[in-house]
Amino acid sequence: MPIIIHCQRGVEPKFWDSFWKEKFDRESLEKYYENFSKTPRVQRIFTQYLPKKGKVLDAGCGFGFWTYWLKNRGYDIEGIDVSKNAISFLKKNLPDLPVKTGTIFTLDYPDCSLNGYLSLGVIGYFLPEKIFQEMARVLDKGGVAILRVPYANPFRRLKSFLGFYKRSKDGESQYAFTPRELARQLKGLGFQFIKADFFDSLYGFYTEISGVTRAPLFLKDKRRSRLDLLRRSLKIIFELLPLRFLFSHNLIVVAKKL
Secondary structure, three states: OOEEEEOOOOOOHHHHHHHHHHHHHHOOHHHHHHHHOOOHHHHHHHHHHOOOOOEEEEEOOOOOHHHHHHHOOOOEEEEEEOOHHHHHHHHHHOOOOOEEEOOOOOOOOOOOOEEEEEEEOOHHHOOOHHHHHHHHHHEEEEEEEEEEEEEOOHHHHHHHHOOOOOOOOOOOEEEEEOHHHHHHHHHHOOEEEEEEEEEOHHHHHHHHHHOOOOOOHHHHOHHHOOOHHHHHHHHHHHOOHHHHHHHOOEEEEEEEEO
């Protein structure tokens, strides 16, 4: 079973409408995209496994960075998000970007109509059985799913066993998973489990040790920090595989529909 971790975020559409509006009152779309562009390991997974032929869905696209990035590299991609504010903002600022409002629980696509499916940061807010069933319905044979979820790393599993995580109310918890748990669910729906990789180990270490869910500034924005050397050094250290396995915040998995 997945473990529950506290994260102070919500699952209701109104939460995400408010979240995205407040975020882009503070920073520009260009800055947001610039920060996301510094993710070469994630980009390599996309270019290695995501099919160039056929339709790809970015399920839960938020402010559309990956829809934008993949479209500019020749992918036939469309993004959906439950937040009307996010989609309206994108249509205003990037009118050529193919995005629309929608929910990942009931996708407005025919059976076996997609060749690729991304969901990067949504599944952890729900138990994924219904999401995976809908994903399996719309993906064609040979279609690839790339999913990012919170990782139930060994340190989090220890904290869960010791009772550190307490669910306060709906919308303030996330589910975290192990690769084995995801592989079992996906194989039961007719998928071949191809790959699992660990990400954001320094952030995961900091948040689990400190109990603070927001990373300090020097971990996020090197241009404004005098501690950039420390930030870069720590990131290099925490990219070592043993530390990634122990502390990573996120897990990215790749699966193919058989």
